[in-house]
Amino acid sequence: MTTSPRSNWNYPTAVRFGAGRIAELAEACKAVGMSAPLIVTDPFLAAQPMTKAALDQLTGAGLRAAIFSEIKPNPVETNVYKGLEVLRSGQHDGVVAFGGGSALDAGKVIAFMAGQTQPMWDFEDIGDWWTRADPKGILPIVAVPTTAGTGSEVGRAGVITQEATHTKKVIFHPLMMPKIVICDPELTVGMPPHITAGTGLDALAHCIEAYCAPGYHPMADGIAVEGIRLVKQYLPRAYKDGRDIEARAQMMSAAAMGATAFQKGLGAIHALSHPTGALYDTHHGLTNAVFMPYVLVYNRKAIEERIERLAAYIGLQPSFQAFLDWVLQLRKDLGVPHTLEGLKVDAARFDEMSEMAPNDPTAGGNPVPITKESSRKLFEDALAGRL
Ligand SMILES: NC(=O)c1ccc[n+]([C@@H]2O[C@H](COP(=O)([O-])OP(=O)(O)OC[C@H]3O[C@@H](n4cnc5c(N)ncnc54)[C@H](O)[C@@H]3O)[C@@H](O)[C@H]2O)c1
Numbered sequence: 001m002t003t004s005p006r007s008n009w010n011y012p013t014a015v016r017f018g019a020g021r022i023a024e025l026a027e028a029c030k031a032v033g034m035s036a037p038l039i040v041t042d043p044f045l046a047a048q049p050m051t052k053a054a055l056d057q058l059t060g061a062g063l064r065a066a067i068f069s070e071i072k073p074n075p076v077e078t079n080v081y082k083g084l085e086v087l088r089s090g091q092h093d094g095v096v097a098f099g100g101g102s103a104l105d106a107g108k109v110i111a112f113m114a115g116q117t118q119p120m121w122d123f124e125d126i127g128d129w130w131t132r133a134d135p136k137g138i139l140p141i142v143a144v145p146t147t148a149g150t151g152s153e154v155g156r157a158g159v160i161t162q163e164a165t166h167t168k169k170v171i172f173h174p175l176m177m178p179k180i181v182i183c184d185p186e187l188t189v190g191m192p193p194h195i196t197a198g199t200g201l202d203a204l205a206h207c208i209e210a211y212c213a214p215g216y217h218p219m220a221d222g223i224a225v226e227g228i229r230l231v232k233q234y235l236p237r238a239y240k241d242g243r244d245i246e247a248r249a250q251m252m253s254a255a256a257m258g259a260t261a262f263q264k265g266l267g268a269i270h271a272l273s274h275p276t277g278a279l280y281d282t283h284h285g286l287t288n289a290v291f292m293p294y295v296l297v298y299n300r301k302a303i304e305e306r307i308e309r310l311a312a313y314i315g316l317q318p319s320f321q322a323f324l325d326w327v328l329q330l331r332k333d334l335g336v337p338h339t340l341e342g343l344k345v346d347a348a349r350f351d352e353m354s355e356m357a358p359n360d361p362t363a364g365g366n367p368v369p370i371t372k373e374s375s376r377k378l379f380e381d382a383l384a385g386r387l
Pocket residue numbers: 042044045072073074075099100101102103105146147148149150151152155157158159168187188189190191192195198199202259284285
């Protein structure tokens with residue numbers, strides 16, 4: 001019999017890791033000074049017993065807690081502004097961001113915006129605009145992931161779609177980092193296989209892109225390669241048997257590791273995926289998974305040597321081709337479509353998407369620069385299945 005690992009982490013924030021640790025939620029909220037937390041989640045999760053149990057735990061501990069659940073997948077600005085209204089009118093003094101990346105991101109941005117007087121878009125992650133935020137206006141956040149992919153629980157940003165431009169924008173502030181994270185793998189066992197696959201492959205995309213991003217950050221590189229090894233060993237297990245708590249736990253680690261590593265940078269997988277998700281509302285991780293091999297091939301010259309070392313570390317032949325073959329096989333085993341057609345994306349909006357991709361904030365991390373022309377070629381390859 002295998003056991004689920006359990007430990008305390010303090011990098012990059014305090015992570016309480018292990019099965020059953022959701023029992024510490026009320027104490028965690030009190031520890032960061034909350035007396036009236038607002039649980040921010042999505043409508044599906046709001047109806048699940050685990051969310052009701054979390055609310056009961058908070059109110060049972062004497063906290064004046066409530067739930068706000070009007071968050072859609074790929075959250076939009078109106079979700080954030082509605083949540084802010086609820087937060088302010090209920091006089092909440094902290095946020096429990098509870099769910100997948102969508103609820104975590106929206107919850108974090110709501111807590112961040114609580115005391116700001118400027119519009120949210122003033123804090124987009126471009127240059128140092130975030131320094132204009134009032135740090136005293138940021139409420140404490142406790143993050144509780146229920147998927148294992150985005151790693152938003154250990155990140156300082158929230159991805160929100162601007163409805164007017166159909167663009168995914170990154171809202172950033174160092175103090176948007178949750179003060180305490182509860183990583184309880186038992187909360188992820190209900191994910192159906194396709195969400196397990198999509199979110200797990202998002203974690204893989206974060207690790208691969210961080211590892212391949214140019215720049216010196218050996219700590220991020222080390223975290224990324226071990227994250228990739230965990231995905232290789234445990235994602236197929238979590239996909240096959242959602243109740244395999246050890247595999248679920250290891251995937252939660254891989255997710256947090258991916259987001260820790262991508263402080264080094266992301267790349268074209270995300271730069272192509274963001275416009276696709278913003279225009280077609282496709283699942284973020286699944287979309288990344290579709291683009292992954294096409295971008296690896298596009299970057300091949302710049303990353304070949306690094307990928308050989310990575311391949312050896314994760315137990316493959318030390319060659320780019322062996323790594324690419326593994327990615328292709330893993331996608332296939334997890335039911336990921338090989339082309340954009342499988343995401344119901346056609347060429348109709350390629351002009352717009354090719355304009356947007358090189359301007360995405362993640363594009364700069366790609367080891368080979370991407371342009372409007374090369375983005376278009378990548379979109380066309382991903383539609384035709386041309387590697
Ligand atoms: N902040 C970051 O650094 C960062 C990084 C990557 C992605 N993102 C963003 O995160 C979002 C994607 O997040 P996600 O992939 O976690 O998906 P998600 O939060 O959109 O959730 C996907 C679906 O899974 C359901 N779900 C969540 N937990 C479940 C559980 N335990 N059991 C059953 N169903 C469950 C949700 O209700 C939803 O229907 C995107 O908006 C993406 O842009 C943010």
